[in-house]
Amino acid sequence: xxxxxxxxxxxxxxxxxxxxxxxxxxxxxxxxxxxxxxxxxxxxxxxxxxxxxxxxxxxxxxxxxxxxxxxxxxxxxxxxxxxxxxxxxxxxxxxxxxxxxxxxxxxxxxxxxxxxxxxxxxxxxxxxxxxxxxxxxxxxxxxxxxxxxxxxxxxxxxxxxxxxxxxxxxxxxxxxxxxxxxxxxxxxxxxxxxxxxxxxxxxxxxxxxxxxxxxxxxxxxxxxxxxxxxxxxxxxxxxxxxxxxxxxxxxxxxxxxxxxxxxxxxxxxxxxxxxxxxxxxxxxxxxxxxxxxxxxxxxxxxxxxxxxxxxxxxxxxxxxxxxxxxxxxxxxxxxxxxxxxxxxxxxxxxxxxxxxxxxxxxxx
DNA sequence: ATCGATTCATCGCCGTGATC
DNA sequence: GATCACGGCGATGAATCGAT
Numbered sequence: 001x002x003x004x005x006x007x008x009x010x011x012x013x014x015x016x017x018x019x020x021x022x023x024x025x026x027x028x029x030x031x032x033x034x035x036x037x038x039x040x041x042x043x044x045x046x047x048x049x050x051x052x053x054x055x056x057x058x059x060x061x062x063x064x065x066x067x068x069x070x071x072x073x074x075x076x077x078x079x080x081x082x083x084x085x086x087x088x089x090x091x092x093x094x095x096x097x098x099x100x101x102x103x104x105x106x107x108x109x110x111x112x113x114x115x116x117x118x119x120x121x122x123x124x125x126x127x128x129x130x131x132x133x134x135x136x137x138x139x140x141x142x143x144x145x146x147x148x149x150x151x152x153x154x155x156x157x158x159x160x161x162x163x164x165x166x167x168x169x170x171x172x173x174x175x176x177x178x179x180x181x182x183x184x185x186x187x188x189x190x191x192x193x194x195x196x197x198x199x200x201x202x203x204x205x206x207x208x209x210x211x212x213x214x215x216x217x218x219x220x221x222x223x224x225x226x227x228x229x230x231x232x233x234x235x236x237x238x239x240x241x242x243x244x245x246x247x248x249x250x251x252x253x254x255x256x257x258x259x260x261x262x263x264x265x266x267x268x269x270x271x272x273x274x275x276x277x278x279x280x281x282x283x284x285x286x287x288x289x290x291x292x293x294x295x296x297x298x299x300x301x302x303x304x305x306x307x308x309x310x311x312x313x314x315x316x317x318x319x320x321x322x323x324x325x326x327x328x329x330x331x332x333x334x335x336x337x338x339x340x341x342x343x344x345x346x347x348x349x350x351x352x353x354x355x356x357x358x359x360x361x362x363x364x
Numbered sequence: 365a366t367c368g369a370t371t372c373a374t375c376g377c378c379g380t381g382a383t384c
Numbered sequence: 385g386a387t388c389a390c391g392g393c394g395a396t397g398a399a400t401c402g403a404t
Contacts, residue, residue: 015372015374017392018391115399171389171391
């Protein structure tokens with residue numbers, strides 16, 4: 001397995017996907033996922049997905065071989081319902097989805113299926129390395145310097161690249177980066193797509209380890225993420241992102257990792273973690289938002305059932321209606337006001353030490 | 365184990381539209 | 385109006401499947 005796994009092969013990426021008008025971004029992918037999963041957050045047999053998608057007149061190979069995660073369940077190939085699928089099924093199509101999808105492509109963990117060769121488990125290492133080595137390290141996320149020619153030059157000069165030509169792959173990759181707004185990756189702020197990407201990365205890393213029969217304990221989620229290329233390919237780095245990472249990994253494990261999409265698991269987990277909680281089976285299946293009190297930009301959409309677990313992990317939960325019109329500035333205002341009131345109530349005096357002050361503001 | 369059928373990755377050609 | 389780059393399309397041959 002060793003040799004072939006490191007090879008860079010274009011795979012179906014030289015085949016075009018019919019993205020439609022550039023202004024659509026990755027809408028075609030978004031729709032393919034919705035059709036392929038038939039709107040349900042459950043793993044779907046690869047064969048069923050393919051049939052649904054090809055019947056609807058969309059191409060299949062690019063979604064299933066580059067953007068989604070494959071694994072065998074009871075001997076049948078399945079596509080895994082993970083964070084990317086969750087976003088496609090529960091949120092309208094926006095550039096947030098496109099950027100999350102670009103992350104998935106660049107992160108490049110798509111699992112295994114029958115007939116796939118070893119290299120296909122990481123099908124776009126050329127993109128992964130182009131981003132981490134050239135765009136991040138050399139260009140410092142100055143994305144204007146990305147071009148089909150530059151990609152071609154990068155790929156062609158790498159000894160790991162195994163194909164006759166690199167032109168088609170390069171123009172296709174550059175095209176996707178453009179319509180999917182890779183340029184926004186230069187932001188150092190914590191943004192919605194980045195938060196989702198972190199969850200997606202953990203979903204994929206954990207699944208990938210599982211393919212080799214390795215179960216990752218929740219305590220190791222953080223280091224699993226750190227050792228991966230997540231931080232290199234998820235846009236420009238910053239202290240804000242580093243700080244947010246800790247909170248989000250905690251939220252991820254609090255909600256049960258990949259089990260967060262199973263209401264049954266979440267229910268059991270909630271009853272186990274918070275014994276005296278009242279469980280409500282909600283009719284509303286729109287997701288909710290978990291916001292971290294330290295920074296309202298740390299906003300993660302989660303399955304409705306996870307609300308209690310998110311609160312337990314120290315997040316505030318906002319409802320679907322609120323979420324749709326989430327006003328970041330307003331949220332900050334309200335929270336600052338509350339914090340000031342708390343300080344006043346706590347009789348803050350000018351003679352307090354920094355430590356005392358910190359203790360007061362840190363509570364909850 | 366064999367061999368035709370099917371699926372797949374790769375490549376090159378073509379029409380289109382942009383540019384000078 | 386010549387040239388070029390683009391993505392779409394489909395030909396090609398290799399890999400794999402599955403019926404026997």
